[in-house]
Amino acid sequence: MRVEEHYDIVIHGGTVITVNDTFDVFPRGLVCIRGNRLARIGADPGTASLPPAAKTIDAGGMFVLPGLVNAHTHLPMTVFRGLADDLPLQQWLEKHIFPAESRHIHPDTVEIGSLLACAEMILSGTTTCCDGYFLEDDVANAALGSGIRAVLGQGIIDQPAPGVPDPSDNVAAADRFVARWQKASPMLRPSIFCHAAYTCSSATLQAAKKAADTAGVLFQIHAAETQTEGLGLKAGQPSPVKYLDQLGVLDANTLLVHCVWLDETDVEIIARRGSTVAHCPESNMKLASGVAPVSELLAAGVAVGLGTDGCASNNNLDLFQEMDMAAKLHKVHRMDPTAADAATVLRMATAGGAAAVGLGSDIGTLEQGKKADLILLEARQPHLVPLYHPISQVVYAAKGSDVRTVIIDGRLVLENRRLLTLNLEQILDRATELGKTIQRTVG
Amino acid sequence: MRVEEHYDIVIHGGTVITVNDTFDVFPRGLVCIRGNRLARIGADPGTASLPPAAKTIDAGGMFVLPGLVNAHTHLPMTVFRGLADDLPLQQWLEKHIFPAESRHIHPDTVEIGSLLACAEMILSGTTTCCDGYFLEDDVANAALGSGIRAVLGQGIIDQPAPGVPDPSDNVAAADRFVARWQKASPMLRPSIFCHAAYTCSSATLQAAKKAADTAGVLFQIHAAETQTEGLGLKAGQPSPVKYLDQLGVLDANTLLVHCVWLDETDVEIIARRGSTVAHCPESNMKLASGVAPVSELLAAGVAVGLGTDGCASNNNLDLFQEMDMAAKLHKVHRMDPTAADAATVLRMATAGGAAAVGLGSDIGTLEQGKKADLILLEARQPHLVPLYHPISQVVYAAKGSDVRTVIIDGRLVLENRRLLTLNLEQILDRATELGKTIQRTVG
Numbered sequence A, B: 001m002r003v004e005e006h007y008d009i010v011i012h013g014g015t016v017i018t019v020n021d022t023f024d025v026f027p028r029g030l031v032c033i034r035g036n037r038l039a040r041i042g043a044d045p046g047t048a049s050l051p052p053a054a055k056t057i058d059a060g061g062m063f064v065l066p067g068l069v070n071a072h073t074h075l076p077m078t079v080f081r082g083l084a085d086d087l088p089l090q091q092w093l094e095k096h097i098f099p100a101e102s103r104h105i106h107p108d109t110v111e112i113g114s115l116l117a118c119a120e121m122i123l124s125g126t127t128t129c130c131d132g133y134f135l136e137d138d139v140a141n142a143a144l145g146s147g148i149r150a151v152l153g154q155g156i157i158d159q160p161a162p163g164v165p166d167p168s169d170n171v172a173a174a175d176r177f178v179a180r181w182q183k184a185s186p187m188l189r190p191s192i193f194c195h196a197a198y199t200c201s202s203a204t205l206q207a208a209k210k211a212a213d214t215a216g217v218l219f220q221i222h223a224a225e226t227q228t229e230g231l232g233l234k235a236g237q238p239s240p241v242k243y244l245d246q247l248g249v250l251d252a253n254t255l256l257v258h259c260v261w262l263d264e265t266d267v268e269i270i271a272r273r274g275s276t277v278a279h280c281p282e283s284n285m286k287l288a289s290g291v292a293p294v295s296e297l298l299a300a301g302v303a304v305g306l307g308t309d310g311c312a313s314n315n316n317l318d319l320f321q322e323m324d325m326a327a328k329l330h331k332v333h334r335m336d337p338t339a340a341d342a343a344t345v346l347r348m349a350t351a352g353g354a355a356a357v358g359l360g361s362d363i364g365t366l367e368q369g370k371k372a373d374l375i376l377l378e379a380r381q382p383h384l385v386p387l388y389h390p391i392s393q394v395v396y397a398a399k400g401s402d403v404r405t406v407i408i409d410g411r412l413v414l415e416n417r418r419l420l421t422l423n424l425e426q427i428l429d430r431a432t433e434l435g436k437t438i439q440r441t442v443g
Helices: A075-080 A089-104 A107-123 A136-146 A167-181 A202-215 A240-246 A264-273 A281-286 A294-299 A319-334 A342-356 A390-397 A424-442 B075-080 B089-104 B107-123 B136-146 B167-181 B202-215 B240-246 B264-273 B281-286 B294-299 B319-334 B342-356 B390-397 B424-442
Strands: A007-017 A025-034 A037-043 A053-058 A062-066 A068-073 A126-133 A149-156 A188-196 A218-223 A254-258 A276-279 A304-306 A374-378 A403-408 A411-415 B007-017 B025-034 B037-043 B053-058 B062-066 B068-073 B126-133 B149-156 B188-196 B218-223 B254-258 B276-279 B304-306 B374-378 B403-408 B411-415
Touching (some): A007 A390, A068 A107, A068 A304, A068 A319, A068 A342, A075 A089, A075 A107, A075 A126, A075 A136, A089 A424, A107 A136, A107 A403, A107 A411, A107 A424, A126 A188, A126 A342, A126 A403, A136 A149, A136 A167, A136 A188, A149 A167, A149 A218, A167 A188, A167 A202, A188 A202, A202 A218, A218 A240, A240 A254, A240 A264, A264 A294, A276 A294, A276 A342, A281 A319, A281 B319, A294 A304, A294 A319, A304 A319, A304 A342, A319 A342, A319 A390, A319 B281, A319 B319, A342 A390, B007 B037, B007 B374, B007 B390, B025 B390, B062 B342, B062 B390, B068 B319, B075 B089, B075 B107, B075 B136, B075 B424, B089 B424, B107 B403, B107 B411, B107 B424, B126 B136, B126 B188, B126 B218, B126 B403, B136 B149, B136 B167, B149 B167, B149 B218, B167 B202, B188 B202, B202 B218, B218 B240, B240 B254, B240 B264, B264 B294, B276 B294, B276 B342, B281 B319, B294 B304, B294 B319, B304 B319, B304 B342, B319 B342
Parallel strands (some): A007 A062, A068 A126, A126 A149, A149 A188, A188 A218, A218 A254, A254 A276, A276 A304, B007 B062, B068 B126, B218 B254, B254 B276, B276 B304
Antiparallel strands (some): A062 A374, A403 A411, B025 B037, B062 B374, B374 B403, B403 B411
16 A cells, blocks of 8 residues: 555445546446545455545445536526426416516525525435526525535526516626625536526627626526527527527537527537537426437537426426436437437536536546545345446436435535435425415415 | 224325326325225324224325326336347347347246336335236236236237247137136236237237137237337238227227327227227337327327336336326427326326226225225425425426335335335345346346
8 A cells, every 4th residue: 555545535346437438337446535536446456455544435236426417407496396387388487487486586585495406406416506597696505505516607687587676787796696606615616697598688698798708607598498489589580599609609618508499500500619508308398398409419519418407397306317318308309219328318417517517627527636526326226126237227227316425525415315414304394384385375 | 983984004194196087185185994995085184083093104294196007017027127228129129138038038037027026116106017928927926925916918929938939829828827817816917918910910819819808808919119010010901000900809908008100090999999008108218119199099088007118128117207207208299388297197107007907996096995005105305395286296206216105905015115025135136146147148
């Protein structure tokens, strides 16, 4: 043993799926953590030769994976989970979601919803999320308390919004949010989130993008979610992507969310600009938005992450279910059983998502030098045996509830399904009570 | 209290979703079981007024549902879970599944696979399955040991099959299977399962249907799974459904599995004959078979159940995931967010499945007089709060892993996630070992 080989956490004996470029899998692997970094990944040398560590975790019979990256969330919307389902899109938005938001979204409810979301995400193996909403300071405080890693976008929309009653202040408000959180914590990256091209003027979009660029933070925007979205833009703009490109807001620092309705030129523009995409299959299915051309985007070299979207259109934040759904949706949509194979989908939920939200060099794979964000799944369960191909098993058979232990930035946040960072009982009580209040008013 | 009001099991305080014709939900409900029957369903009268019972279960904070009905399984195929994924259909079947079956399917492996399947099903809330495979006696013994309710179809195919080396004996073998199990247990109903119209001659199909009718048991057959299936039939037969109808095998005692490729006339024929359908969305998606016209079948009055299909094409037996997938698939496929609403999907997974497999008068709803097959889900979890609409919550947010307690035929088979009928550790050991053997031979 070399003197310097002492670690904070050593995890041994599990099936380690690295999701590195060559998709290396160690059937009995070793992961060593020093501080908040992955210091060594490889084969388990056997119990007698394990390096010394402050904490040693026997992961025998477990899968060890990079923590999942949820590339698109609206965390506070957990408070509206299941409030309105199976409705036409406009009725759902205008009669249910917008009124509920206008009535019930304030700092306290954003905090409760975000804490609930963080609990759900950690319990289902998500270690990083990329969020966009209003009152994002309260999202930030909740995320910080949970120990999750997050890119948090303060919302911009050209109408009164929670915390931003005067739309003319919306870009400045986002700019102030970014300034407050820019250096507040290594776990949080502020961002600017424009709702959409049809709800923000060209001036707003350009000012918001300029603010994001000046601060060096991610610019996020919903784009091409529905087939009719382009109709809301001014005449002569044939598609949301082309419109955004003409405004100059597409570059490597822009994350486009949904991208369901793209033509070949749109795909080519996104690839050329180096913009990234958050693919949200369950939301797109549930709202009947359509099926995003993910194979084309990936073939063009675009970084694509997987997102759950908000709880009002999913209705959960479980990326394991999202992976299974994505893999199956694209197969039947393309009538090709080789489409969206397990490795492609797992990469979207990890390395792809990391790249899409601007954290590709930090997280998304189990590789030496990256941040220590990883999850352990219990594999000795009826739905996970026998085991032939670990990657297939994780995508097609594993569930969020199989996650046993979660480490984020080298810190244990879930151990044997016990949340170490959050008071779960209190969160459940508060969210339940809030739900009753909301139900009374929408009754 | 009336003297006669004494029960074996009383369950109180949970959100009871009956799935009866009017979809009654009791936010604080009472379910009373006497023997193997539901004796009383209604509102919880409060702890002080609870009727006496041998066992009283406090279901506060839980959902109480009819046990789910898996309308199409191949239980032994759990041993091939994840063996071959993301492949073209013919390559998957001919290079992987058929060789693995021919080499590894024998009584011992069928028993292990079926025990594993029963454990997985019970742990995810399924109380009845409708199976079709070979060596079905061994499936029956496993099912019987697990306490699950099952319709079990001995397979018929015009080629050598496990346990039936001489295809000319296939109908007689199925007939003997039915005779052996006809009165063996109230929990099992034997059935005859012809693989498909393209793998069984018209003479075989007619003889098998006649044998099923004579014995009064369900006749099952895969039908119209793939777009090209009709091409395998003899000339002049425009579709599998029309072909089967011309052979006279469609009536109220025939379950058609998949029914992806139906034209309007096919739907009309199925409805007119009173035949039933097992819809297997995840399998149809994963194998890129297509999307079944479920709305049309339901509109025509056809009883449609939900099935997972075998584990080689899913890769799990979890009907909660299947419900969520079905609800979302049909929405995006039809570009209609009101399609396959939560109630419709929950009905398919319960009452619809019960009717589809010939048990509609016995199970599928929580109604007085029906068999006591029910499940309790823990609702106090981050992904299940707040609660606005119980049916939406169960379909879009709940998971199989939320199932805590399962009662089948009045008997507790799962209590607080502990399997009372099966030796889970032994099953996991045997299935794991078998997987290693299979992996060595398929290299």
